[in-house]
Amino acid sequence: MTVHDVARKLPEIAVLREHCRALAMLEAALSPEWGDRYHSFDAHWSEGEALTSMRNGSGDEYSVVFSAAGVFVRGFDHESPMSPYAEDGPWPGVLDEVPEVFKACVEEPAFCDDGMPRVTACIWREVGDDGWRTGAIDFPDGQTDDPDGADYLFQLLVDRSPEAFQEWAEDYYEVPVDLDAVRHVMSLRPLTEDVVRALNPDIGLADLADDIAQSGYPMR
Numbered sequence: 001m002t003v004h005d006v007a008r009k010l011p012e013i014a015v016l017r018e019h020c021r022a023l024a025m026l027e028a029a030l031s032p033e034w035g036d037r038y039h040s041f042d043a044h045w046s047e048g049e050a051l052t053s054m055r056n057g058s059g060d061e062y063s064v065v066f067s068a069a070g071v072f073v074r075g076f077d078h079e080s081p082m083s084p085y086a087e088d089g090p091w092p093g094v095l096d097e098v099p100e101v102f103k104a105c106v107e108e109p110a111f112c113d114d115g116m117p118r119v120t121a122c123i124w125r126e127v128g129d130d131g132w133r134t135g136a137i138d139f140p141d142g143q144t145d146d147p148d149g150a151d152y153l154f155q156l157l158v159d160r161s162p163e164a165f166q167e168w169a170e171d172y173y174e175v176p177v178d179l180d181a182v183r184h185v186m187s188l189r190p191l192t193e194d195v196v197r198a199l200n201p202d203i204g205l206a207d208l209a210d211d212i213a214q215s216g217y218p219m220r
Contacts, residue, residue: 001151007132020052028211029199043216072105075121077149093137
């Protein structure tokens with residue numbers, strides 16, 4: 001699956017935003033240490049913008065910027081044959097058609113290395129669009145079924161089921177993960193002491209106060 005396939009499977013902007021918020025809150029409960037988490041959501045990243053991000057600690061990452069203009073999605077797979085480090089710049093087509101309204105995201109220092117965008121996959125959607133967009137890309141032949149890393153990077157954005165998150169989290173954290181609690185959070189229902197402790201018996205609701213405030217997770 002490439003970025004083209006992911007673009008066809010992503011939901012509406014509002015649905016994606018709330019799903020990303022839920023992923024971040026689930027991980028906040030499972031992992032009190034921020035540095036050990038994959039997913040985060042900052043509802044106050046900059047004026048008028050929210051940012052959700054994934055980092056796996058091995059160099060793979062994505063960023064999703066939500067703004068009044070729409071959504072900009074950047075993914076980077078450090079082992080991809082399309083890595084800008086291998087090509088001395090982004091792979092042809094990945095960023096060439098990004099609309100001007102998202103150019104600041106392309107050039108965002110947090111997403112670049114000495115001015116070079118760290119990107120192997122890019123998707124965007126302006127508010128008035130009827131679907132997600134990508135560039136016209138000639139992918140490298142015969143090297144991998146996931147040439148740009150999109151299949152791996154965006155797996156939990158494509159499969160947004162509670163079961164998919166449970167399976168992923170149990171594999172990563174190596175602990176049982178309560179499916180009913182996952183469903184509760186993914187439905188964006190207000191957190192309760194019982195739900196938090198079902199996810200992590202070592203913390204309580206009060207321990208998540210900062211994460212709730214940062215992510216804007218609804219509590220009413």
